[in-house]
Amino acid sequence: MGQMEQLKPYLERAMALQAALVLFEWDNETLAPEQAGKYTAKVQGALSEAYQEIMTKKEVRSLLEKCGQEPGLTERERAIVREAAEEYDKLEKIPPQEYRAYQELVAESARIWSKAKQEQDFEQFAPTLEKIISYQKRFAGYQAKEGQRLYDVMLDNYEKGFSMKKLDEFFGLLKEELVPFLHQVMEHGKEIRDDFLEGGYPEEKQRELAEFMAEYVGFDFHRGVLAESAHPFTTNLHNHDVRITTHYKERMDSSLFSVIHEAGHAAYELGVADELTQTFVGQGASMGMHESQSRFFENIIGRDEAFWEPIYPKLQEMFPEKLGDIPREDFVRAINKVQPGLIRTEADELTYSLHVLVRYELEKMLMEEDLDVRELPGLWADKYEEYLGVRPKNVAEGVLQDIHWAQGSFGYFPSYALGSAFAAQIYRFMKQSMDFKGLLRQGELEVIREVLRRHIHRFGKMKDSRQLLRDMTGEDFKPQYYVDYLKEKYGKLYCLK
């Protein structure tokens, strides 16, 4: 039996344990009863421990080494070995007891965060957050190559090839170009009416709309589930079981664009090739590339006027009292309205990356400058005031709004902004080779999806995000395209010359 054949059962079991952990997480977020947490966390801890154990077995290391030198492997096998070896390196350095204790901590911390947010009380969450940060630093320290900074290690876990150096440049460009542009829009742009998006959209009708919209943009209900959770997300067990969630709010565009956004993530996972799913390369290339797909769906497809041509009448029919008298042009302007706000997930396309900028700067301070977590609420408020001109009245709409830190996801946020920028670059490329708006106008979204699938989705983690961009667009990552895209679109919308 070849080395690769010998390695397979270990990796297969590791993937099965990961799938179980994914299902528990899904279940916790969507359905599990309130009091289950403490007990279920033990189960999650034990499964994580089993995962770490199998991935760091001596046999696995030796097989990975041998496979790494095997000349006869296919490209697919080489990629699997590469990704598995990386995971081995990461896990092997973390003492099992710490790993398990950390997994149990984050399995429970979402609940603590959620309660603190509900009660607008940062102090309830602060000790847990401190513990999570301390683990994160320790783990990054284990993983760090000589001289590597801790936050760079974390960033690398979500997006290869984007260190602080590169991100400082990227966010520097955004700050320099977008903050003044935003001021211009707010001061000289014309008023846009969007009052009709709020109130009077019964949850049941919104649910119907969510199902329609998911289907319309190509979500395959034979291989997927749409559910509800406090915070919309996408997860998957494999490429035949991809799940998205949404939440229903007073403003109808909240759920509407959540669904389109998550359906973009789902398109990615549904598009991974059958021969890659359930392997170490069977998921999206990176968080940034994932976000590029969700934001491509949400903004570049979903907020385009051409997208609404075939389906706006359906919307008017569903909500005649709200939208019957609103022309499509007004609706499209409303869903693109720029309005600096406090909540990232409800931000418009133009201000979105500034929300991310705040988090990036704070994460850097937490990881590189030992910022005391108790200073977070104040700093958060100051930065929002500086970049967006708004100041949170409480921590629920401030530092506690996102679940990510409660899940131990540090270094994740930047990928939201990167994803938006990747999407702009992909869009620029696609427009050159196809009648993009024409396809939207005819409702032929499957043509667009197919291009994304062929160039991006099917490869899973075979290539990293920069490689995918290069192979698709012929260029390395160019953030200027993102700035250009935003300025052109919003300059036009707000009639700036």
Add this chain to the structure above:
Amino acid sequence: MGQMEQLKPYLERAMALQAALVLFEWDNETLAPEQAGKYTAKVQGALSEAYQEIMTKKEVRSLLEKCGQEPGLTERERAIVREAAEEYDKLEKIPPQEYRAYQELVAESARIWSKAKQEQDFEQFAPTLEKIISYQKRFAGYQAKEGQRLYDVMLDNYEKGFSMKKLDEFFGLLKEELVPFLHQVMEHGKEIRDDFLEGGYPEEKQRELAEFMAEYVGFDFHRGVLAESAHPFTTNLHNHDVRITTHYKERMDSSLFSVIHEAGHAAYELGVADELTQTFVGQGASMGMHESQSRFFENIIGRDEAFWEPIYPKLQEMFPEKLGDIPREDFVRAINKVQPGLIRTEADELTYSLHVLVRYELEKMLMEEDLDVRELPGLWADKYEEYLGVRPKNVAEGVLQDIHWAQGSFGYFPSYALGSAFAAQIYRFMKQSMDFKGLLRQGELEVIREVLRRHIHRFGKMKDSRQLLRDMTGEDFKPQYYVDYLKEKYGKLYCLK
């Protein structure tokens, strides 16, 4: 470190893998997308394999042996070692490849069964059923003690102390007493009207009723979930996460009594002591004892007129057009109407055990007489005609009605009848020491639940069912009480002298 301390991490991981398998099963039955099956079955296979592997490790055997001789163990620890050793013995004899292949087979077979049932085509399911039976026989063969019959091995897995010999007596008594009594009811009993139970109960209102009823009989939504599935069932991850399902049909009593039934199962699992949950003795004692609780809730509590006194007005209020003019007495008679039918799960209390009798006799023939599965549909129909006087028109309402065989559950069915008989014995005991009907009339179900919890639920698997019966009622199992109970109740209802 003591032997028990050394054993703990192995058992804990085994329990975590079991919990993951439970969650996958729950998810498959309630939510998973249609096309996920084939891929998810691999995950379930790999987790089952990991479970078998950890439970059959040399270290586990040696620790179990040492613990078995350890004088200092607590009663709880001794019970855990006993149950774990039994599981070890069972799993150790099954070749890992067979075990895994079997787990993957049953992970997928429910889907095949479901399709065959829907299309009323037994032939679609027959080859799978044959495979399952062949595995079941092989596994029972591995497990059998010298001279032990295969079906006795299977029965023992669900209910200790009830071999074919004992069950032949039990079912013999039921056949002898209940078949003629049923004829008497059908021929000389008065007509009972139940047309108002059918039609005109919108699903949404039924859902509302299901939630109300679950809560009313004590289902704790902080530690539980109520969902929908084709076939109602109860499952649990631990005593703080217990889940029940129901289905909504044209006849409103279908979901209504499913919910009360499953809430009885749930009461058992919710009542297991905290120090037992997530251990090998952390679940109900046996399938029969479990069923005693569900049928106690469904029939002895839920179909008693006193139970409806405080809540029937609420029902009338919810369904004024259907029940507004129906007096409570008529409603209670309707929900107790005897009506020999084809579907076990919708059977009335009197005919219920005759449905089980059919399955018991067929399972015996399959396991002990090598009955060809292709003869099942015909034999099934003949037996229904003989015992119940009705004959299925197709396999969906005949041999394909239950999921159990598709899940590899052979030897399980008898516990349904045993459970009903245990329940009658428990009821007889309880009536002697408390004003049972008075409590129902005052809606004080928690007093009844508390007695069940104290005598049965909290012990988990510390005692087997006959021990529990003896300790609670002071007597070994006496099936005559069940016959007496049925004859008294239905003799009265149908005004037989």
